[in-house]
Amino acid sequence: MFPYIVAKCRAFNQFSFFVAFHTAIAAGAPENKRHRSYFAKSALQIRDIPLAEFDVNSSQIATDYVSNVVTRPLDGGWSEWSPWSACQATCGSGIRIRNRWCDNPAPQNGGKDCVGDFARTEQCITKVHCPINGGWSPWAPWACTVSCGGGTATRTRQCNNPKPFYGGVCIGSASEQAKQPCNAFTCPPVRKVSEETNKxxxxxxxxxxxxxxxxxxxxxxxxxxxxxxxxxxxxxxxxxxxxxxxxxxxxxxxxxxxxxxxxxxxxxxxxxxxxxxxxxxxxxxxxxxxxxxxxxxxxxxxxxxxxxxxxxxxxxxxxxxxxxxxxxxxxxxxxxxxxxxxxxxxxxxxxxxxxxxxxxxxxxxxxxxxxxxxxxxxxxFVKPEVEKEEKSLFQKVKDKIMGTKEQTDKPIHPKILNPLMKLVPTPAPVPKVIPGKIWITNKIRLRVNPPPELSDLVRTPHFMGLCTGVGLLAFVTIIALIKGKANNMLDNAQEKVHKFAEIKRSSRIRSNEIAEDMIQFDDETEDMPKAEVTAPSLI
Missing domain, CATH: 2.60.40.10 (Immunoglobulins)
Incomplete structure (x- = not known):
């Protein structure tokens, strides 16, 4: 078995021999020193290494060779992207996520981690409308339960400004009760009239x-x-x-x-x-x-x-x-x-x-x-609500089998039109106006003034006041700048005057020193003996 494996390994490169060697080890072949030495000889011959330089009776050579290959750093690689997750929103729009992992292969022996994002997100849109809450109308006037003697004042409001949609609600209470009693004054005597007047x-x-x-x-x-x-x-x-x-x-x-x-x-x-x-x-x-x-x-x-x-x-x-x-x-x-x-x-x-x-x-x-x-x-005209009578057990069973009057009066559409009928909105019925009970209570002629033009804006007191204020601010700013510039020029002039005076004082002191030196030199030259100068004789 082992000569056959080694012969195969001679025909492959170094990596193939490494795979064959591990295959033999996994099969339980190299259990003794002789086998390990045989594999070491084969590996050295494949790499053209003289066998005389090694102790082929020892398994240390094969062990070192294998350990060098096994401990080589292996960089990580990304796996395939997972399927997109379900949309995280229950209504409207949301996001969905998919992931991948750095395990194909995982980094080993100090290899580099995978470069890139491990997750991706994208926007998803559900087919469910989110509830839209409505708004309250203005409060109705307070209404007291009694006209005198003390009662409870309540006021109400409607959830229609705007109306809620898709299951939305109005946050808050539709009614409010005053903390203090209303009409708490003593009831005055009733102004009684006769039966004829009441009639x-x-x-x-x-x-x-x-x-x-x-x-x-x-x-x-x-x-x-x-x-x-x-x-x-x-x-x-x-x-x-x-x-x-x-x-x-x-x-x-x-x-x-x-x-x-x-x-x-x-x-x-x-x-x-x-x-x-x-x-x-x-x-x-x-x-x-x-x-x-x-x-x-x-x-x-x-x-x-x-x-x-x-x-x-x-x-x-x-x-x-x-x-x-x-x-x-x-x-x-x-x-x-x-x-x-x-x-x-x-x-x-x-x-x-x-x-x-x-x-x-x-x-x-x-x-x-x-x-x-x-x-x-x-x-x-508002149809008064009629209280429904409790149906007997026999009537309930009959309605279950035969259908109620409302169900029988309802128009029957072909089944093929049922999906279409569900999508067609039913308009609100036009209210029935009681004859003679209709009034025009107000007529207003409205005029919306357009935005003022620049020429009109210039003539307004507000604009004139604004211009006056800006002019005063500009004047004060210019005066401040001029004053600051003048102060800087004055400081520079004073500094130059001081510098010139210092130079003049220094030159005066230097002149005095030079004069003293010249006087001293003259005194020294006068004290020196005069040398006699004899003219050379011509003979």
């Missing part, structure tokens, strides 16, 4: 009608009487002097101070000699029976048509539009409002009572909002 009041409630008056600015509006003559006579007779405080005219549900030069208002009548655009509103005559409650005897809507602008706002500024529907909303709980812009429907609030949507708020104004805005208030 007349009930007749007003049955046949109550609110007309809408559209008139041009400057037109005269005839006087409107608060109630029938019989009812007013009964109230005057029964309430005596308190009738002066029991009946009053309201505009948009609130008392107002009229312009007496144009408006004729008394306790029982209201008229306009010359209407103005500011007179637009909802007018009502109210009877207050104190503990007996309040009753509206007469009401009408007055819309003054004017070519003038009712409301001016600057571009990009917030503004509000009032519908004047609070009184109608209190009178008719099912009253709703819709806004029209230039005779085109802008927005309807068919799912919210008029008292909660009286104000239309805009975050900012744009120039294309200039035009005529009209608010329409109407009462819709």
């Amino acid at each position: 007349l009041l009930e007749d007003i409630k049955k046949d109550f009608f609110v007309p809408t008056n559209l008139v041009r600015e400057g037109t005269r509006v005839a006087k409107v009487q608060c109630a029938s003559k019989q009812l007013l006579d009964n109230l005057i007779w029964e309430l005596k002097l308190s009738v002066r405080h029991a009946i009053q005219w309201l505009r948009n549900g609130q008392p107002w101070k009229e312009d007496k030069s144009r408006v004729e208002k008394s306790k029982f009548t209201l008229g306009f000699n010359r209407v103005a655009a500011s007179d637009t509103g909802f007018y009502s005559c109210e009877l207050d029976l104190l503990g007996g409650g309040k009753k509206i005897l007469k009401a009408f809507s007055l819309i003054v048509l004017s070519n003038k602008t009712n409301l001016e706002v600057d571009v990009n500024k917030p503004f509000d539009l009032e519908c004047n529907s609070l009184a109608l909303g209190a009178l008719y709980p099912n009253a709703r409002i819709s806004w029209y812009f230039n005779d085109t429907l802008y927005r309807s609030f068919n799912d919210t009572p008029a008292v909660l949507t009286n104000t239309l708020k805009f975050a900012y104004a744009t120039t294309n909002m200039t035009g005529d805005w009209e608010c329409l208030t109407y009462e819709i």
Whole structure:
């Protein structure tokens, strides 16, 4: 077996011999020194090494050769990328990950680690919409459970500003209860009226009608009487002097101070000699029976048509539009409002009572909002909820087998259309408006002022003040720079003067030293003996 392995190894390179040698060891061949020596001889002959230089009877040569090959550094290599993981988001968009490992092969004997990223990520999109939370509408006015004697005040708001989508909700509570009791004052005595008067009041409630008056600015509006003559006579007779405080005219549900030069208002009548655009509103005559409650005897809507602008706002500024529907909303709980812009429907609030949507708020104004805005208030028919009777066991079994009436009345579509029918949205049904219960409660001619031009901006006091301030700042800055420059020049001049004085003083001292040296030299030369000079003889 061993000669055969060695013969094969002679035909391969050094690495092949190493593999064959380990194969033999794994097979259990080299168990004694003779076999190891035989392999060592074969390895040395393959490498052309003289056998005489080694002790071929020893297995140390083969062991050293094998150990050199085994301990060679081996760099690591990357494995294949794993499959992408599931998207980590449950809705909307998220990320998914895939990994690889440095084990193909793993670094050994001090080899280098793998270079690169061990993980990769990419964006993934789920087919599920994330819930979008809605926003709350403004709080409705506080409502007290009693008119006097102390009660609980509550207010509500709707989750429709905007509506939530895909299972979203509005964070917070839909209702709020005041901590302090409301209407805690002592209940006044009830202003009692006769049965005949109560019957007349009930007749007003049955046949109550609110007309809408559209008139041009400057037109005269005839006087409107608060109630029938019989009812007013009964109230005057029964309430005596308190009738002066029991009946009053309201505009948009609130008392107002009229312009007496144009408006004729008394306790029982209201008229306009010359209407103005500011007179637009909802007018009502109210009877207050104190503990007996309040009753509206007469009401009408007055819309003054004017070519003038009712409301001016600057571009990009917030503004509000009032519908004047609070009184109608209190009178008719099912009253709703819709806004029209230039005779085109802008927005309807068919799912919210008029008292909660009286104000239309805009975050900012744009120039294309200039035009005529009209608010329409109407009462819709709301089907009363009928309590369902508990079905008997026999009826439940029958409905299970035969189907309920709602299921049998439902139109049946072919099965092939079922996926298509699921994708077609069902539009909201148009509300049924009660005939005669529709009013125009406000008309507004809005003008959005465009942004000012540069020439207009220059003439504004703010711009002039800004220019004056900038000019003063520039003047002060220039003065400060000039002063600083002058100080620097003065410092430099003083420094030069000091330097010149120092040089002059040094030169004076040097001159004195030279003069002293010359005097000393002259003194020394005078003290020296004079040498006699004899002229050479010519003979």
